[in-house]
Amino acid sequence: MRCEVRSGDSTFFWFDNWLGTRSIIDTTGDLGLRYLCIPRQARVAEACPNEAWGMRGRGRRVFGDVYTAIENAQKPDARRGSDVILWKHNEEDFKDHFSAARTWEQIRVRGPEVPWHHLVWFTQGVPRHAFIVWLTFKDRLSTGVRMRQWGIAQGCMLCGEPDESRDHLFFACPYTFTVWSNLTATLLGTVASPDWTTMVTSLLRRNRNKMDAILLRMIFHTTIYLVWKERNSRRHLGPWVTTEAITRQIDKAIRNRISSLKYTGQHKLESLFRRWVEVYIRQ
Template sequence: MSSTVADMVHNGEWAWPNTWVNRFPALENLPNVVLNSEAQDRIVWRSREGADMEYSTYVVWDDIRQMQDQAPWARIVWFPQAIPRHAFLMWFLVCKKLKTQDMMSRWGLNYNLMCCSLCMSGPDSHEHIFFKCSFASQIWNGVRDKADMGSIEENWEDIFDYLLQHAESNRANHIIGKLVVGATAYFVWQERNNRLFSTKKRNAANLIEVILTTIRMKLHTMKFKRTSRVNQVLLEWKLPRALLMVKMNAANKLQV
């Protein structure tokens, strides 16, 4: 581990240990090098375009990974004001990768298990839990007005379409909408798991209060542009006017 490049070169030719060559035959095909005795060894990454740059794990990962265009829903999930654990679950939800029982049934599990643990009547599926389930719909109906989404029904496709339309917006009500949907999905999924794997239960009113309290605490960490519409947001969420800022100068400040 303490060897330098110079230790591996004799008379201008590579002198790899036999054990290395046996394990990595490609070493024999490396072109010989001309060393500058006055230069110090350093690690350089040569990109796929042939450019030499300072080595870092970020540079390597960014160079070898498969590049794709950003998904149109990316800003629904990942945005500066997002609550990380909620964003992580939203990522699974948007991609429909949550392990609901309709998905697990494909692994050969008993079909009799496929019952929603929240309402005990519908299927345990993405479409049902978010938020067609009678229990989950109570929660959505209890928080959607706070997100200025009172007209959006308890249907994931409608909710997703609304968020997608405003994914790039920095308006306060649109940021709050994303926070409310993320928190609602997170706590509904958490309650689903609690009921499925334990005897713990919370009623809809408890969960609504938990969701609104969580969002209110998050809003306390933000700064808002001083407008009449923001004043209404502060009043609606019972937030102090100290959160108002005259000048926008931070990534997580909201505008209307």
């Protein structure tokens, strides 16, 4: 951010970025205070009484650039109103309002774009589901394979298979596969693949109508989220839920999500809902 000096009454001479680069104290350090003889807490208006900059000249040899920048800046003038704080929206663009999105874009480290982001982040997705799905794509769920590195043996809690991996849980495990393939048969028009990579590739295909593509992603999210929850519940000695019961939970979660959506046009929501009921009944 930087400050646009108008009256100069609220901008700190030393600490605010009003010259467009950084604060003066960052350039000169405390030495600047002694050379320029402007008090530490001074506002810009106080550094420019009677329409003339009041700093001493003896620091000019050391901090020539700072002197030049100050002398080139517009002098504070009470008639121009209050000082304005400006937020950086990008390299060239400063505005008088803050934008979290623009700020995040500037401070974040950009990675290469991954093709599967469409399957993780989409308007109709539930954020807490999306987070678990994102961890699944990164293979960062603490499955048996990861826990083995910490010396803990962990088989599949759903079917007893000794090797619990991401690819086993999604969707090779008979428990998950039963739920997943039943719910997706109508939308995929074929039997789902139990192989993670093949399945992701097939979900990324663009030859489906919009409603079906949305529903497939919703089933994908809800299944991963609830199966992972079930796996954790079993691991912590909670009650076991059958594939029929988890399928009903998925149905309820998807209905709730569709009802909560604010979509452009009520008829689109209704047709999404109708299509889901159709898919669910046919499974």
